[in-house]
C-alpha cells in the first residue's frame with residue numbers, strides 16, 4: 001500500500017441504488033474490480049464466503065486488527081466491517097483499480113489516511129425521494145424505513161468529506177458521471 005493506492009470508495013444511504021450503479025461501473029470499466037471486505041456479520045442466504053464478504057469470526061477479526069491488516073474498519077449496525085489491505089494490493093498488482101462500497105465513517109478514515117484515493121458519495125435527489133424508493137422496494141417495514149431515513153440524514157451530514165457527490169437521479173446518468181470521475185482521476 002505505498003504510493004499508488006488505486007482505490008475508488010463509494011458510499012450512499014440505503015436504498016439510493018448503490019448496488020445497481022456499482023454493477024454498471026464494473027461492466028463499463030474493465031480495469032475496475034470490486035474489493036471484498038471482511039465482516040463479522042452472519043452470512044445471509046444466497047451469500048458466499050469470499051464472494052460477498054470474507055466472513056470472519058470475532059477472534060479472526062480481532063487478530064486482523066492486531067496484525068494491522070485493515071486499511072480501515074468500523075462498527076456498522078452492530079457488526080464489524082473492514083477493508084483488507086491485501087485485497088487492494090492484490091487488485092492493484094493485477095494492474096486494476098479497486099472499488100469498495102463502505103459506510104461514511106470508513107470512507108472518512110480511508111480518505112484521511114490515503115488522500116490519493118477517489119471517494120464518491122451517491123446521494124438521492126431528496127430525502128423524500130429516498131423514502132419513496134424504500135417504500136416502493138417493499139423489503140423493509142415502516143419502522144425499518146424510518147430508521148434508514150434517520151441514518152441517511154446522519155450520512156448526508158458527512159458528505160463534505162468526499163471528493164465528489166453524485167446525485168442519483170437516474171442509474172444511467174449517475175453511473176456515467178462516476179465513470180467520468182474515475183476516468184479523469186486515474187488517467188485511464
Ligand code: 5GP
Pocket residue numbers: 037038041072073074076081082083084101102103105106107
Ligand atoms: P451489509 O451487511 O448490508 O452487506 O452492509 C452493511 C453496511 O456495511 C453497508 O452500509 C456497507 O457500506 C458497509 N460496509 C461494507 N463493507 C465495509 C467495509 O469494508 N468497511 C466499512 N467501514 N463499511 C463497510
